[in-house]
Amino acid sequence: MGQAGDRGDEAIRALARAAWPLKPDRVVVKDMETYLRGRTPGEVPGLLADEFLQLGLPSGALSRVGPEIEAVRMALEWARPGDLLVLAVHENRRAVLNLFDRLAASGWQAGEPLPGAPALKE
Numbered sequence: 001m002g003q004a005g006d007r008g009d010e011a012i013r014a015l016a017r018a019a020w021p022l023k024p025d026r027v028v029v030k031d032m033e034t035y036l037r038g039r040t041p042g043e044v045p046g047l048l049a050d051e052f053l054q055l056g057l058p059s060g061a062l063s064r065v066g067p068e069i070e071a072v073r074m075a076l077e078w079a080r081p082g083d084l085l086v087l088a089v090h091e092n093r094r095a096v097l098n099l100f101d102r103l104a105a106s107g108w109q110a111g112e113p114l115p116g117a118p119a120l121k122e
Contacts, residue, residue, distance in 0.1 A: 002032040005039030016051035027052050028063045030071035034091050068092045079110040
């Protein structure tokens, strides 16, 4: 989950509150590097993370990463067969679609390390 930096703090926090009723088991917050719009790197993910924690998400169920593609990779490696992932991809759609194509061609299964890349740490 990420948000553009030109939103106010309250609007960014409201995004987390809007997602909360979906009862996520895990949340990965990311920087949107091309959408910082005056914010410092890490500022928007910090607001989202703080709001999720205030809402009751256990700290062990929250990950903060830098670029969007790392967030996608982390979510894919965490997921297990039958899980539903909601991947809000804004910056790197083509790279994410290419990753999905490579994973499908390789026979990759949810929860396995991604082929050709070291496993990501949380």
